[in-house]
Amino acid sequence: MTAQANYTSSDFHRIRHMYRSSTGITLGHHTKDLVYNRMSQRVQGTSAQNFSQYLDRLVVDSKNEWGAFTSALGSSPCCFFRDAAHFAMLKEYLQVLRTPGALLWSCAAGTGEAYSMAMTAHDALGGDVRSMKILATDIDLSALAVAEDGVYPADRLRHLPQQYKEKYLVRLACREEAYQVVPEIRRMVSFLPCNLAAQELVLKGKYDAIFCKEVFDHFDPATQQGLVGRMAGMLKPGGLLFMGETEPGLGGDQRFEHRGEKVFSLKPHFLGGAPQG
Known part of the structure; x- marks a missing residue:
């Protein structure tokens, strides 16, 4: 289990920057805990030791993990007939x-x-x-x-x-x-x-x-x-x-x-x- 102690403010700001660079979407400062909850599964799933190592790997990794990264942070609910x-x-x-x-x-x-x-x-x-x-x-x-x-x-x-x-x-x-x-x-x-x-x-x-x-x-x-x-x-x-x-x-x-x-x-x-x- 990835301990939240290994999730730093620096990690959060790196994620915000990388997500914005990739998608144009700005994650608000209030989303820090939400980002942790969504990204911790990706960190564990890639066997990274912590968030920092995961993000370092992401910089040089294939587009497959970039897709998983953006999907983890996305918010696409199953909305039939919304409005x-x-x-x-x-x-x-x-x-x-x-x-x-x-x-x-x-x-x-x-x-x-x-x-x-x-x-x-x-x-x-x-x-x-x-x-x-x-x-x-x-x-x-x-x-x-x-x-x-x-x-x-x-x-x-x-x-x-x-x-x-x-x-x-x-x-x-x-x-x-x-x-x-x-x-x-x-x-x-x-x-x-x-x-x-x-x-x-x-x-x-x-x-x-x-x-x-x-x-x-x-x-x-x-x-x-x-x-x-x-x-x-x-x-x-x-x-x-x-x-x-x-x-x-x-x-x-x-x-x-x-x-x-x-x-x-x-x-x-x-x-x-x-x-x-």
Whole structure:
């Protein structure tokens, strides 16, 4: 067992610096104990004698351990239908749009958000989703792995509407109660690791709707502004940007119109995120 006595303030500040350099996310000073709880398992799992030795190894180690490092510090809960009002707005938007080939993006998908979007889209379009694509990205590789499998214990589904649970999940024949998302819904979603603070996002296409929730408040103001610009450049005119309840919003940003509930639409005359003459 790694004793907390071997976890120093210097270790914590090194972890904060390395995590920020890797992800762009700043860990608050109040997270010192949380960081210890999450990272101690990595230290033990690599047989390092202490945090300092683990971090020294991490500097020269392969990208595999970097992925485990960022995943350990990530916070990607299984959030099916987090903020029901947003999914009601997405459903209404897709019903008006009536585009089977719509393109949607879940920026910080965790393990449940992209499937929540897929179920909503399937319901909104009466199953006519033959060419719809949903991109699910996250910096947390372990969350993406869980989502790709699409298997969840019953206690992770408590916010899933009952009619969706009955229609879009199947009970698995195993000792503990567990369910898997049906293939038709899983096929709608593609998963890709993504660092939203990277200089370039290797993503293609223009999106009809982007869920970028509980993301902005992890970044400093300059990174937030850059990210908003990227989102604007990747939305179709009239496309929707969904943000988290605790995030600052886009008040005063002339590229967007506020639609309520921390949802914003790109104004048609701001094609590509920049004013058009």
